[in-house]
Amino acid sequence: MIFVxxxxxxxxLVTVTLWLQAGxxxxxxxxxxxxxxxxxHKSGLLRSASLVVRFTTALxxxxxxxxxxxxxxxxxxCFPSWESAVYFSASSYATVGYGDVTLPLKxxxxxxxxxxxxxxxxxxxxxxxxxIATRLVGLKDAYLEQSQLAAGLHFTQVLxxxxxxxxxxxxxxxxxxxxx
Numbered sequence: 143m144i145f146v147x148x149x150x151x152x153x154x155l156v157t158v159t160l161w162l163q164a165g166x167x168x169x170x171x172x173x174x175x176x177x178x179x180x181x182x183h184k185s186g187l188l189r190s191a192s193l194v195v196r197f198t199t200a201l202x203x204x205x206x207x208x209x210x211x212x213x214x215x216x217x218x219x220c221f222p223s224w225e226s227a228v229y230f231s232a233s234s235y236a237t238v239g240y241g242d243v244t245l246p247l248k249x250x251x252x253x254x255x256x257x258x259x260x261x262x263x264x265x266x267x268x269x270x271x272x273x274i275a276t277r278l279v280g281l282k283d284a285y286l287e288q289s290q291l292a293a294g295l296h297f298t299q300v301l302x303x304x305x306x307x308x309x310x311x312x313x314x315x316x317x318x319x320x321x322x
Contacts, residue, residue, distance in 0.1 A: 159263065
């Protein structure tokens with residue numbers, strides 16, 4: 143009967159952790175889309191760095207909320223003080239696990255489970271941070287490419303579309319379809 147209770151608590155913790163992460167990520171994605179849609183390509187290095195710092199800070203805050211969720215459970219079930227609960231939760235979430243504070247035998251499966259969740263949630267956060275950096279670089283490259291297209295068709299677009307470049311051939315820009 144104790145195993146069922148432990149498994150139920152673990153299931154609730156994992157489920158709430160996943161929903162916290164998913165909800166936080168959804169809010170952050172909406173925020174980044176809003177921020178980057180208006181002329182981010184014209185922004186300089188300082189503004190791009192500021193966006194990455196703000197986004198990273200929000201991700202750290204999201205991880206802290208998840209640590210507090212697990213710490214609340216530990217405080218309720220295992221530890222007499224918040225200090226021990228938060229310390230154990232943070233060290234487990236970060237997979238440090240010093241071993242100076244341990245869970246009671248009844249709840250010892252929660253520590254490794256929190257470590258696994260911490261690795262997964264941090265991995266998701268890092269992948270999103272990389273996606274944001276890629277978007278910033280991609281938007282800048284897209285803006286530069288668009289500005290180079292002002293005179294006509296871009297060479298790579300012509301190659302991809304199958305239209306060879308000809309001097310003076312059909313069409314305004316000297317491109318005409320291949321004929322077989």
